[in-house]
Amino acid sequence: MNDDILVLDVSSAEEARKNAAAAWNLDPDDITLTVIEEGKAFFGLLGKRLKVEARPSAPLYLLRGRDILNSILGHMDLNVDSEIVDGEGMNLLGPDAGIVIGKYGETLKAMEYLLNLVARGADEGRRIVLDSDGYRERREQSLQRMALAAARKCSDRGRPVHMEPMTSWERRIVHLTLKDSRDVETRSMGDPPSRKVVVYPRSHRRDY
Numbered sequence: 001m002n003d004d005i006l007v008l009d010v011s012s013a014e015e016a017r018k019n020a021a022a023a024w025n026l027d028p029d030d031i032t033l034t035v036i037e038e039g040k041a042f043f044g045l046l047g048k049r050l051k052v053e054a055r056p057s058a059p060l061y062l063l064r065g066r067d068i069l070n071s072i073l074g075h076m077d078l079n080v081d082s083e084i085v086d087g088e089g090m091n092l093l094g095p096d097a098g099i100v101i102g103k104y105g106e107t108l109k110a111m112e113y114l115l116n117l118v119a120r121g122a123d124e125g126r127r128i129v130l131d132s133d134g135y136r137e138r139r140e141q142s143l144q145r146m147a148l149a150a151a152r153k154c155s156d157r158g159r160p161v162h163m164e165p166m167t168s169w170e171r172r173i174v175h176l177t178l179k180d181s182r183d184v185e186t187r188s189m190g191d192p193p194s195r196k197v198v199v200y201p202r203s204h205r206r207d208y
Contacts, residue, residue: 006054007036013052020054025064030057058084061126065119066090069130072111073100089129097133105139108132109167129169140173147177147186147199154199155183161199165190171197 006023010016013035017028024031037051056063062084069082069090080094092100092108101108112130119128129136146163154161163174174197175186184199 004056004060008052008054010050010052011048012050016050016052016054024056024060026056026060027067030063031055032057059126061119062088062090062128065115065128068118069111069115072114085131089131092130092132100132101135105135108135139170143170143173144177147174147197150174150197150199151178151181151184154201158201158203160201163197163199165194165196168195171195 006020008016008019010019013033016033017031020026020031020033021028032055034053034055035050036053039049039051066082066084073080073082073092078094078096078099080092080096080100082090082092085091099107100111102110108130112128115130116128131137143166150161150163166174171188175188178184178186178199181202183202185202186197186199188195189198190196
């Protein structure tokens with residue numbers, strides 16, 4: 001049986017939400033209901049019974065992660081709201097969103113790491129991705145420009161170019177940006193948090 005679906009025999013939708021929320025440790029507002037069958041009252045002695053299918057409004061690991069994140073933000077006393085985006089990650093919005101991002105996204109990266117560390121026990125293997133007011137899209141565009149600039153520098157000088165330390169997501173953007181280049185190739189080197197991308201000229205195969 002799917003762990004994200006409950007079939008309940010209840011007297012009301014409110015009871016169904018309450019029971020499902022308790023089973024999944026969620027807020028009742030995070031429960032979506034579908035009435036499968038509605039029974040009739042028995043000679044007026046008993047109220048109607050409902051057979052209801054209950055589902056979480058988003059993946060469980062994201063809903064639980066959002067609750068953890070809201071708790072973290074509450075302790076930080078920041079005016080920021082969290083929302084689940086496309087069932088894949090969470091976005092932070094509000095007057096203090098810039099504070100959450102931090103310089104070069106360092107605060108956002110640290111918060112994402114902490115969130116996944118705390119949430120790991122409930123849904124191990126499911127990573128939660130954090131964004132803040134479109135930062136990741138802007139960062140992706142910046143990384144693409146940096147990758148192309150590093151490729152030009154590498155081709156002009158004929159020597160490897162070492163880029164700044166990056167997260168796995170950031171390194172992936174660089175690799176994808178340059179994967180079809182005829183002039184350069186990329187490799188990741190080092191250990192986190194100092195792991196970085198090195199851009200090599202394709203005409204020079206020896207190690208540096």
